[in-house]
Amino acid sequence: MESRPAPARYGPDYTPKMVAAIASCSTAIGRLDARFTVSPVAKPWAMRAAWTGYAKALQLQSAEVEEIDVFSWGCGLKMPGRPPLPSHLDLFDRFAEWRAALDDPDLLAWRDALPTAIGEPAVARDHPPLIQSLDTVRQLARIEHSIMAWLGLPFALRDRGLSATPLPCLAGGAKAFRMKRKPDADDWLAVLRALESAARIGLERLHxxxxxxxxxxxxxxxxxxxxxxxxxxxxxxxxxxxxxxxxxxxxxxxxxxxxxxxxxxxxxxxxxxxxxxxxxxxxxxxxxxxxxxxxxxxxxxxxxxxxxxxxxxxxxxxxxxxxxxxxxxxxxxxxxx
Incomplete structure (x- = not known):
């Protein structure tokens, strides 16, 4: 009987398609980070990017909002033609906390606040920094069911050296990270492609x-x-x-x-x-x-x-x-x- 390789216990299986997606995503993040660190409009872009990232995190929490609604809230004006946001929920109750964390000069503050149940097996060192970052968010999403799990991705990317500072537009993840004990290849590819797209759009908006x-x-x-x-x-x-x-x-x-x-x-x-x-x-x-x-x-x-x-x-x-x-x-x- 033909033997098949055992599925990976940490991260995805590294097929050619997966490796290409990881490389492409990492490159897009690097380009955005390199431009952001020297941009004369870094501060206003970071504010706009925070609204973009928070909108993505709300959607992963199954909130029926779009990016335009978060921009409208951030600017304090209701855009014409947009339906009202739910009045029985405070969708933005964690935004100020997240913004304060993004501006915190303490590079260890986010990592030190992680639950002790989140760990990193020895085999993680053999995987790309991007996969390590996403796996940290996956573990956090399984434990922390609030929006803060998805908002933690910019910090995880920074801690793994993929960016010099948290890039707010890169907040996100996948619902499969919370719902499945082991995401499959399609889940990983979807996350990588969405993250790459967010980095590319972020760079276009910065330009x-x-x-x-x-x-x-x-x-x-x-x-x-x-x-x-x-x-x-x-x-x-x-x-x-x-x-x-x-x-x-x-x-x-x-x-x-x-x-x-x-x-x-x-x-x-x-x-x-x-x-x-x-x-x-x-x-x-x-x-x-x-x-x-x-x-x-x-x-x-x-x-x-x-x-x-x-x-x-x-x-x-x-x-x-x-x-x-x-x-x-x-x-x-x-x-x-």
Whole structure:
């Protein structure tokens, strides 16, 4: 009788398809991490990525929400056409705790808080760091039935050296990790492909946010008197969904003044209206408007970016002032959380 190899007791069976998926996923994570560590918009991207990751974790908890709903909650505005979220559940009760953990400089805090039942057999050292990270989440999901199991994946990836810092958009896993004692090959492949997709989308959005940052600089330099425009453009980095009322409250100005300011940003192509009505208007950044279906997806070759602005002392002072506005907005929103 023909003998067959025994199935793996730790991790998946390393078929050629599995090995290729692991390599591709690890590479995508590495590219995102490398770009994030040097990006001038790392902080606002991390805030947006946290909403993306939390949406994925909620879906793994079988919550009927989409990413757009979490962005809406994070920006404090209800997007038009979206059904109301369940009122009998507090879907976001763990978000503040998770955000605090993401910002915690203690690299051992998450690992030290893991249940003692989670271990790592000696054979784990023979497996790729990505599989070790996912297996930690699998074990945690079997013990911890809350959303925090799925939110732990960015920390596990960091602890295994796949990223220098937790990347919030990489939260996730698979329901099979919780429901099955031993996930099969299809379960592992599904997780790897979903994680790779999250890393690729995260990198695309990071590049998009950097383009928005450069376009904001161009818009400021094109204005004879920028006024409060730099403050609004800095705010857009952190709050991509805005209304005149929210801008007026956050920037301490009148609603009429906020409306005029938003109109200037819209004329520069940095915001698009998604409500098409005379009152209670809402605006969204063009990239997310396309992602969420408010604008048609761009097809064909990407539009060539305008050439970089020349470097001189006057422009350098403008750029420094814009960066100070972004730091001020970050402090303002951090204090409001």
């Amino acid at each position: 998009g946010l950097e383009r928005h940052y450069r376009d904001a600089q161009r818009a400021i330099t094109a204005e004879y008197r920028p006024g409060a425009l730099p403050a609004l453009l800095a705010l857009i980095q952190y709050r991509p969904l805005l209304s005149p009322q929210s801008v007026a409250e956050l920037l301490s100005m009148s609603i009429a003044g906020a409306s005029k300011l938003i109109e200037r940003a819209s004329m520069a192509g940095l915001l698009v209206e998604i409500t098409q009505r005379r009152s209670w208007r809402q605006y969204l950044t063009p990239d997310l408007a396309a992602d969420f279906g408010y604008l048609p997806a761009k097809r064909g070759r990407p539009v060539k970016e305008r050439p970089s602005l020349p470097l001189d002392r006057d422009l350098a002072s403008v750029f420094d002032a814009f960066d100070r506005e972004m730091a001020a907005i970050d402090n303002l929103l951090t204090g409001a959380r």
